[in-house]
Amino acid sequence: MHSKVFLTGKGVISSIGKNAEENYQSLIRKKHGLKYTQLLDTFHKEVFPVCEISMTNEELIALLNIQNPVGYTRTALLGMIAVKEALEDAGIEWKNNTLEKKYKTALINSTTVGGMRHTEEVYLDLLKPDMQSESESYIDTHDLGECTERIADYFGVHSYVTTISTACSSSANSIMLGMRLIQQGIVDRAICGGTDSLSKFTINGFNTLMILDKEHCRPFDNTRVGLNLGEGAGYVILESERIVQEEHKKPTCYVSGFANTNDAFHQTASSPEGDGAYMAMNQALEYAHLKPSDISYINVHGTATPNNDLSEGRAIERLFGTTNTPKFSSTKPFTGHTLAACGGIEAVYAMLAIEHQVIFPSLNFKDKMEELTIEPTTDVIENYKVDHVLSNSFGFGGNNSTVIISKVV
Amino acid sequence: MKKAVYINGIAAISPQHTFETAEFLPTPVNYDDNYLLVVDADYKKYINPVQIRRMSRILKISYTCAKNCMQDAGITSLDAIITGTGYGCIDDTEKFLLSMLHQNEQMLNPTAFMQSTHNSVSGIIALNMKSNAYNYTYVHRGLSFESSMIDAMIHIQEGKKNILIGGFEENSKNHFEVTNKISFWKKNHIPSLALLEDKNIGTIAGEGANFFVLSADKTANTYASVLDVSMLYKPKSYDEVAAAIQDLLDKNNISTADIDVYISGLNGDSTMDSIYYEVADKCLPSAALLYFKHLCGEYYTVASFGLWVASMILKRQEIPAILQVSKQEKKQIKYILLHNHYRNINHGFYLLKHE
Numbered sequence: 063m064h065s066k067v068f069l070t071g072k073g074v075i076s077s078i079g080k081n082a083e084e085n086y087q088s089l090i091r092k093k094h095g096l097k098y099t100q101l102l103d104t105f106h107k108e109v110f111p112v113c114e115i116s117m118t119n120e121e122l123i124a125l126l127n128i129q130n131p132v133g134y135t136r137t138a139l140l141g142m143i144a145v146k147e148a149l150e151d152a153g154i155e156w157k158n159n160t161l162e163k164k165y166k167t168a169l170i171n172s173t174t175v176g177g178m179r180h181t182e183e184v185y186l187d188l189l190k191p192d193m194q195s196e197s198e199s200y201i202d203t204h205d206l207g208e209c210t211e212r213i214a215d216y217f218g219v220h221s222y223v224t225t226i227s228t229a230c231s232s233s234a235n236s237i238m239l240g241m242r243l244i245q246q247g248i249v250d251r252a253i254c255g256g257t258d259s260l261s262k263f264t265i266n267g268f269n270t271l272m273i274l275d276k277e278h279c280r281p282f283d284n285t286r287v288g289l290n291l292g293e294g295a296g297y298v299i300l301e302s303e304r305i306v307q308e309e310h311k312k313p314t315c316y317v318s319g320f321a322n323t324n325d326a327f328h329q330t331a332s333s334p335e336g337d338g339a340y341m342a343m344n345q346a347l348e349y350a351h352l353k354p355s356d357i358s359y360i361n362v363h364g365t366a367t368p369n370n371d372l373s374e375g376r377a378i379e380r381l382f383g384t385t386n387t388p389k390f391s392s393t394k395p396f397t398g399h400t401l402a403a404c405g406g407i408e409a410v411y412a413m414l415a416i417e418h419q420v421i422f423p424s425l426n427f428k429d430k431m432e433e434l435t436i437e438p439t440t441d442v443i444e445n446y447k448v449d450h451v452l453s454n455s456f457g458f459g460g461n462n463s464t465v466i467i468s469k470v471v
Numbered sequence: 472m473k474k475a476v477y478i479n480g481i482a483a484i485s486p487q488h489t490f491e492t493a494e495f496l497p498t499p500v501n502y503d504d505n506y507l508l509v510v511d512a513d514y515k516k517y518i519n520p521v522q523i524r525r526m527s528r529i530l531k532i533s534y535t536c537a538k539n540c541m542q543d544a545g546i547t548s549l550d551a552i553i554t555g556t557g558y559g560c561i562d563d564t565e566k567f568l569l570s571m572l573h574q575n576e577q578m579l580n581p582t583a584f585m586q587s588t589h590n591s592v593s594g595i596i597a598l599n600m601k602s603n604a605y606n607y608t609y610v611h612r613g614l615s616f617e618s619s620m621i622d623a624m625i626h627i628q629e630g631k632k633n634i635l636i637g638g639f640e641e642n643s644k645n646h647f648e649v650t651n652k653i654s655f656w657k658k659n660h661i662p663s664l665a666l667l668e669d670k671n672i673g674t675i676a677g678e679g680a681n682f683f684v685l686s687a688d689k690t691a692n693t694y695a696s697v698l699d700v701s702m703l704y705k706p707k708s709y710d711e712v713a714a715a716i717q718d719l720l721d722k723n724n725i726s727t728a729d730i731d732v733y734i735s736g737l738n739g740d741s742t743m744d745s746i747y748y749e750v751a752d753k754c755l756p757s758a759a760l761l762y763f764k765h766l767c768g769e770y771y772t773v774a775s776f777g778l779w780v781a782s783m784i785l786k787r788q789e790i791p792a793i794l795q796v797s798k799q800e801k802k803q804i805k806y807i808l809l810h811n812h813y814r815n816i817n818h819g820f821y822l823l824k825h826e
Contacts, residue, residue, distance in 0.1 A: 459594025
């Protein structure tokens, strides 16, 4: 058996709330975050609605009480807000460099855009010989590791600092690495998750792939045409059994299983039968020593692209069957697709589902997909016995990840 | 790490003649413009003609390198594919970004966007090798390749057999010009092979792809074993660096006197190099001091080229003169410490052993 690793804290910021409680209230009240962008100056601003966090960078900086706010990217700021909540939730002191006083800590961050939001604003200026001096502070913030180092420095993490980018499965993969580092004894605890801000780059990129919906996205609906982009950050704190005992913590959840596989089908599309997804879910169940029937709720990747939902749906039917399939829903209509952040945000939602014994709804579902028998849950189901939540995150490059979060008994 | 980890296959596509050659840095190539590009391989030997037309330069370089590395190790199936890259596919990123800005977000082509994703290299390796295995990409600046190494070594501890791991980076003119504005590169053009003679700030920009097969079992092709890899983030002083090295050696029951060769990341930047000299003088006085960035330039995952150099030295038991900071007498080489830092923010340490 593998040693147990507990989830002792969670933090999230998305278009439906700046902390876990606000996100929870929006989820159970069916309040989504979709609107036309107020903060991003894009040609498509009145074409493609997005799930944008309404706070400006200045407001985020004020919330974090940053004294010298030079060169902080929106991606870094969103990450810091969610990590702060996760640490506070776990009762971990971080002020005055105390975070690693007793326990070796890893920050395993993930992102797909990093500083792109700012790069795209200053890039043409940077290429001029006589660029403006304000642009200079965003030269070295472009790469994906930069936001991680801002977060590490703000909270004082130094033992293990790294960043993963496997497109939309990135933060699920960060949770898996956290598990493995703790099991190997390399660190005692890990801050795992991801952050991404909206950018013109991603809006245009997904638009060229023709997988953006001009309407509100409809996961697993027969009429779905694409996804809505979102922004946000979500992190969980993983701690070893030793810390939980020494600190007399009473966690509600632990990570019971995980797997990462590759579809090996296409650079940006999933295989029609969902082979990678099937293998990821199956291997995660095997790791957790669980049967498909043990799963109470599947938080599907459910982007609402024709390709993803068909592939994921078929994989679910193959593994879980078409009758007595666990309840499943996609929370993407609430938050939009937050790319690298979605695995972290949805891990927080899985914890909320277990803590409150509730299933969150899939919005906008009306017509069952003609290729499938199964249908997502469309209403909030309270007082539901939620013991094991299976969370899927799939990305470009054929990357398929499943994390199973279970209730501590 | 409890279980031994062997380097059973290697491949490097670099600004030197390192690919498909049995020789070890036979005729060093000099570059005069502080901007080093790889010596192109015959990519069409490795990639089919339909696919090759659509692939970006870095995808071709990396995939070719990965495939050759697996051939070197004599394996066809993998238990994990792990890559490390700081900027990912920067050329396609810039291409998409510039079209977007110049064309006011209209009439854009998806190919550059699809290939700009940081995990497109690990994805295309999986796709072409039909590998459903674990597939990760680390993107943490000067720790991208180190993170990949540690992940691969954990896989071996977990019982996996063969892991493909690679570090890659590509140079781009725009990126070079932009980062030149914050003094990453030397203002004066210097001959790359005389890198350490220039005492100004900045270094020379490079690129490359360096792949390895790490395995649980030793084979006839084994180059070396990796005893351990560690990372250090933002050390406040030399003492913290020395302590990290000591800690790594202690954990593996090796003394500083056991280290025969210290491969350093000296890059000719007067503000960055003193740490290596200090380690060489104070911590590892009996080890031969080597360097390699005059051959490949500086980039986020350049330690992967250092690992290629270390693997070759340990297997062949020879140190080409071009790598030596000062002339060394020939002796048996058992342990190597490879140490690279990126702007004194990210330090990586590799402890390697002759097999």
